Amino acid sequence: RLKPRSDAVIRPDFKFEDMGVGGLDKEFTQIFRRAFASRIFPPQVIAKLGISHVKGLLLYGPPGTGKTLIARKIGNMLNAKEPKIVNGPEILSKYVGSSEENIRNLFKDAEQEYKAKGEESSLHIIIFDELDSVFKQRGSRGDGTGVGDNVVNQLLAKMDGVDQLNNILVIGMTNRRDLIDNALLRPGRFEVQVEIKLPDEAGRLQILEIQTKKMRDNGMIGKDVNLKELAALTKNFSGAEIEGLVKSASSFAINKTVNIGQGKTNLNAKDIESLHVSRQDFLNALSEVVPAFGVSEEDLK
Numbered sequence: 633r634l635k636p637r638s639d640a641v642i643r644p645d646f647k648f649e650d651m652g653v654g655g656l657d658k659e660f661t662q663i664f665r666r667a668f669a670s671r672i673f674p675p676q677v678i679a680k681l682g683i684s685h686v687k688g689l690l691l692y693g694p695p696g697t698g699k700t701l702i703a704r705k706i707g708n709m710l711n712a713k714e715p716k717i718v719n720g721p722e723i724l725s726k727y728v729g730s731s732e733e734n735i736r737n738l739f740k741d742a743e744q745e746y747k748a749k750g751e752e753s754s755l756h757i758i759i760f761d762e763l764d765s766v767f768k769q770r771g772s773r774g775d776g777t778g779v780g781d782n783v784v785n786q787l788l789a790k791m792d793g794v795d796q797l798n799n800i801l802v803i804g805m806t807n808r809r810d811l812i813d814n815a816l817l818r819p820g821r822f823e824v825q826v827e828i829k830l831p832d833e834a835g836r837l838q839i840l841e842i843q844t845k846k847m848r849d850n851g852m853i854g855k856d857v858n859l860k861e862l863a864a865l866t867k868n869f870s871g872a873e874i875e876g877l878v879k880s881a882s883s884f885a886i887n888k889t890v891n892i893g894q895g896k897t898n899l900n901a902k903d904i905e906s907l908h909v910s911r912q913d914f915l916n917a918l919s920e921v922v923p924a925f926g927v928s929e930e931d932l933k
């Protein structure tokens with residue numbers, strides 16, 4: 633009898649509400665539908681559709697929007713081998729042929745396991761951060777070494793070879809999709825491309841809730857703090873910048889208690905208990921943390 637493979641694919645103890653990623657529900661649903669849903673069906677059924685699993689997923693968009701976060705969470709959610717996370721430039725080696733070998737090595741475990749176990753093999757995830765720094769358009773480097781070109785060719789060869797392997801997913805991340813070699817963006821390679829944009833107001837509210845969860849749970853946030861108001865005031869902030877805002881507000885709150893400016897650095901128990909982050913601390917933080925994208929995305933279109 634054919635059985636669903638949900639337990640084999642998704643960790644049974646995984647809860648979607650614990651993802652800790654804000655404002656990306658739509659993107660996550662799309663990623664799941666394109667890259668994972670088919671893996672829950674028995675392989676024989678998917679074969680009848682005449683399709684193969686997606687083996688490359690590209691997450692692109694401005695810095696600090698949660699691309700790495702979502703890639704790691706996907707890794708945690710799946711009953712997969714611990715994802716291999718590689719920062720693009722790490723792959724490059726000054727020794728002839730070593731960079732290509734580094735790429736081949738990334739795929740080795742998955743290939744060996746697939747040979748031994750076939751469809752029973754667990755999913756192997758390779759996460760490539762800063763994809764654009766290594767897999768630039770071939771011929772565009774201008775350093776005359778051709779090292780970058782060989783690396784692109786090697787990744788292409790590996791991803792094409794993955795055809796017969798159903799147990800690999802490569803997740804690439806970049807701020808500059810326009811710089812990546814076109815051949816890597818074709819069907820069969822990084823074929824599912826999901827843009828991770830700056831969060832809208834509802835997304836910012838979710839991210840603020842995530843980033844202030846600890847201080848709220850521990851009763852360390854002022855009653856005057858209204859996260860909805862802060863969501864409205866943080867237009868063009870990325871998730872990472874919202875995290876920075878919460879840190880900055882905390883530092884204002886801490887400094888109010890310690891008050892380095894007035895030479896008060898000895899804390900008594902009452903001082904320690906009184907620590908809480910108020911609306912004013914957040915407003916102070918807003919004058920300190922400036923979003924990198926000062927103009928709205930609409931303005932840029």
Ligand code: ATP
Binds near residue numbers: 652654695873875
């Ligand atoms: P880069 O392109 O610079 O590598 P990125 O898009 O991969 O950036 P992350 O590294 O995922 O960004 O984000 C940095 C940190 O910002 C995260 O570890 C998290 O704390 C916070 N953050 C960013 N986006 C979100 C989000 N959508 N929800 C919750 N936290 C977020």
